[in-house]
Amino acid sequence: MCLAIPGKVKKIFNDNTAEIEIGGIVKRASLDLIPQVVVGDYVLLHAGFAIEVIDQEKALEISKAWEGNID
Amino acid sequence: MKEEKILLSHGSGGKLSYNLIKELFLANFNNSYLERLDDGAVLNIDGLRLAYTTDSYTVDPLFFNGGNIGELAVYGTVNDLAMCGAEPSYLSCSFIIEEGFPLSLLEKIISSIKKASLVAHVDIVTGDTKVVNKGAADKIFINTTGIGVVKEGINISGNNAQVGDLIVINGPIGNHGIAVLSEREGLKFETEIKSDTAPLSSLVAEMLEVSKDIHVLRDPTRGGLSTTLNEIALSSKVDIEINEGDIPIQEEVRAACEILGYDPLCLANEGKLVAFIPSKIAPNVLKKMKENKYGKESKIIGRVVKKSEGKVYLNTTIGGERIVDMLTGEQLPRIC
Amino acid sequence: MKYIDEYKNKEIAQNILWQIRRISKKKINLMEVCGTHTVAIFRNGIRKMLPQNINLISGPGCPVCVTPIQYIDEIIAFSRKDNFIITTFGDMIRVPGSTSTLEKEKANGSDVRIVYSTLDALKIAYDNPAKNIVFMGIGFETTSPTIARAILKAEEEKIKNFSVLSVAKIIPPAMRFLLESGEVNIDGFICPGHVSAIIGSKPYSLIAFQYGVPCVISGFEPLDILQSIYLLIRQIENGRAEVEIQYERVVKPEGNKIAMDKINEVFKVVDSDWRGIGNIPLSGLEIKDKYGKFNARKFAIKKEETKEPKGCLCGEVLRGVITPPECPLFKNICTPEDPKGACMVSTEGTCAAYYKYN
Structure with missing residues (x-):
């Protein structure tokens, strides 16, 4: 029901928008829903808004858990 | 009943376009060349196999990263000929221009067309220009038609795919x-x-x-x-x-x-x-x-x-x- | 692309599938609530990879599909008025109302503009002060904060010609409604990851606790979905019913408080009609009177008489009671080129997914 895509915060502007890089594309998005973001964070982008910060440690867990086929 | 209208989707190249072509154009113009629905027709004229194709270009914006409408108008038609296995030789080029279109932009487009035709080794040998009232067309539309010879032994067509290809x-x-x-x-x-x-x-x-x-x-x-x-x-x-x-x-x-x-x-x-x-x-x-x-x-x-x-x-x-x-x-x- | 490609690994997929086959004994129905999950499942061919005792049922999580036809007629009526510009996400443009679509109204000369963000719609309002700009406010909890933000910004910047036709909905009441109805047997929910990024995991605990149905909040890449299915099976086979977060890299148990505050500031929770499902108590969002000047319903608008498409079984599909091929219209007179029901027109509609990928 809701497409959202991860991207990296490149630059934050005074109007609380940011340049977010997604696979080589740069899109301007609003940070109004996650004002705590800093440059270098990965965020989830939905309809022109960053809606959540991606936890980079947790992001690795799935492959760690399953690579060796360990339950 | 409300009258059915043509939607942008009819021109998108997808299923609606396909149906429109089959149910309206093919149904009315049907012949052995058209029914193959290839990018062009390969005609047999006195023993010479001639590929013949046409296309109109309405891209918006006119200039984009990596090209413009003029280049597209040449390469698009050249490519349609090539897809018939032909060596492209000659193009026609027609313009429908909206009143008020800047001459400098037209010059830029023409110079792109010239350059593209040199690159693709085709000559533009005939053409036409129409100017329409403001609003009757969006800036500029270009149509090109191309011909080229298909060598003996080449038989390329969309209905020719074989198991194992x-x-x-x-x-x-x-x-x-x-x-x-x-x-x-x-x-x-x-x-x-x-x-x-x-x-x-x-x-x-x-x-x-x-x-x-x-x-x-x-x-x-x-x-x-x-x-x-x-x-x-x-x-x-x-x-x-x-x-x-x-x-x-x-x-x-x-x-x-x-x-x-x-x-x-x-x-x-x-x-x-x-x-x-x-x-x-x-x-x-x-x-x-x-x-x-x-x-x-x-x-x-x-x-x-x-x-x-x-x-x-x-x-x-x-x-x-x-x-x-x-x-x-x-x-x-x-x-x- | 970082945080996408990692979750498309074939070997890991095979590992998870092996474990699923190993622990899965019962014949079960799992519902993927969210349409984006439905599409991801089809696009990756996941259904056919699962053992036969696991049946995936598509749920009502497609905002386009669950918007009743009278609201489509309402926005179409706005588009026919002089001096109005309709702004909408691309998703809505081909959805059939009683006799027309926004796409057809545009072909007839209405000013209908597709926007990518609610703030783009607000900018159109700012740039066209002499016109009324109506935004078609569809979406679930993921999108609602962005609609709320646009309304708050319109207030801050005193943009008076912007309004929203809110048809926004909330998801957990619909899940409870499906369980209450007892029409389908649901053994576990694959819960929507992006909705949950906003609302967190708590709203599902009642479902797990009261109805004994396990819930796993899932991401959208193929490995996310496979792992969520595994986690659900593990709960079911062990006789547990809890809320687990598979999509931990994004979803926090408490959700996004700032986004929730924006929703609560602008919207009130109301009973809401879901197309094909009916009225679900406390499942919709309407603009509070405080922000009434941004509510498009302040305009008196005469819409045409509502006509439901004859024979369309979108409702049964949305409730998971039947699969699209069981609808007599499917593929015969209802196709993506000429859709009768909303489930066929929306890219993430269940019927469109079956038609396109199955």
């Missing part, structure tokens, strides 16, 4: 679609993606030097790879299988598709071709393609599996399988 593409898909889109108002995003606009006649000539036994050539323009493969599968009555992991797509194009909810398989290309080649000669053709400027990233993406009603299957990256359908209606940016 390997399917080759000459590089990454979707760049033109995204390059044009990124300049549209309202969607703007920054990207380095350039349109792949290119003439494919030299590439095709070199492929045919290796072997004249290439079965199908098509340029996946509007409607993209998925639509082109479905058209070929339908007219050759074969099932096709392609591998998701083998289809070349640049990261930026994939990213743009993720953002907007687009399917890269449905994006337009202007410098790509798909070839159906007997497996025996495919390695040699592929090797030759890779030597050409416009074929460096050529890849085998799938094969024709069996005689059937004409379906396209995709083996997904994670080991699943699904159907690939034609584009239906123009792709629209979505959030769901």
Whole structure:
């Protein structure tokens, strides 16, 4: 029901928008829903808004858990 | 009953276009040339096999990253001839211009057309100019028609795909679609993606030097790879299988598709071709393609599996399988 | 692309599938609530990879599909008025109302503009002060904060010609409604990851606790979905019913408080009609009176008489009671080119997914 895509915060502007890089594309998005973001964070982008910060440690867990086929 | 109207989707190159062509144009003009629904017709005139094709160009914006309407008008028609296995020779060029269009822009477009015709080795030998009232056309529309000779022994057509043929593409898909889109108002995003606009006649000539036994050539323009493969599968009555992991797509194009909810398989290309080649000669053709400027990233993406009603299957990256359908209606940016 | 490609690995997919086959004994129905999950499942061919005793049912999580036809007629009526510009996400443009679509109204000369963000719609209002700009406010909890933000910004910047036709909905009440109805047997929910990024995991605990149905909040890449299915099976086979978060890299148990505050500031929770499902108590969002000047319903608008498409079984499909091929219209007179029901027109509609990928 809701497409959202991860991207990296490149630059934050005074109007609380940011340049977010997604696979080589740069899109301007609003940070109004996650004002705590800093440059270098990965965020989830939905309809022109960053809606959540991606936890980079947790992001690795799935492959760690399953690579060796360990339950 | 309200009168039915033509929608933008009718011109998107997808299913609605296909139905309009079949039910209105083909139903009225039907003949053995048109019914093949190839990119052009190969006519037999006093023993000479002549490929004949026409196309109109209405791209918005007129100038985009990697090309412009003038270049497209030459290469698009040259490519349609090349997809018939012909060596493009002559083009006509007609303009419909909106009143008030800046002369300097027209000059820029004309100079692009001149340059493109030199690159593609075609002469523009006839043409026409119309100017219409402001609002009666959007800035400028260009139509080009082309002819070229098809050599003896070449028999390329969308209905000629054979079981066992390997399917080759000459590089990454979707760049033109995204390059044009990124300049549209309202969607703007920054990207380095350039349109792949290119003439494919030299590439095709070199492929045919290796072997004249290439079965199908098509340029996946509007409607993209998925639509082109479905058209070929339908007219050759074969099932096709392609591998998701083998289809070349640049990261930026994939990213743009993720953002907007687009399917890269449905994006337009202007410098790509798909070839159906007997497996025996495919390695040699592929090797030759890779030597050409416009074929460096050529890849085998799938094969024709069996005689059937004409379906396209995709083996997904994670080991699943699904159907690939034609584009239906123009792709629209979505959030769901 | 980082945080996408990692979750498309074939070997890991095979590992998870092996474990699923190893622990899965019962014949079960799992519902993927969200349309984006439905599409991801089809696009990756996941259904056919699962053992036969695991049946995936598509749920009502497609905002386009669950918007009743009278609201489509309402926005179409706005588009026919002079001096109005309709702004909408691309998703809505081809959805059939009683007799027309926004795409057809555009062909007839209406000013209908596709936007990517609610703030783009607000900018159109700012640039066209002499026109009324109506935004078609569809979406679930993921999108609602962005609609709320646009309204708050319009207030801050005193943009008076912007209004929203809110048809926004909330998801957990619909899940409870499906369980209450007892029409389908649901053994576990694959819960929507992006909705949950906003609302967190708590709203599902009642479902797990009261109805004994396990819930796993899932990401959208193929490995996310496979792992979520595994986690659900593990709960079911062990006789547990809990809320687990598979999509931990994004979803926090408490959700996004700032986004929730924006929703609560602008919207009130109301009973809401879901197309094909009916009225679900406390499942919709309407603009509070405090922000009434941004509510498009302040305009008196005469819409045409509502006509439901004859024979369309979108409702049964949305409730998971039937699969699309069981609808007599499917593929015969209802196709993506000429859709009768919303489930066929929306890219993430269940019927469109079956048509396109199956």
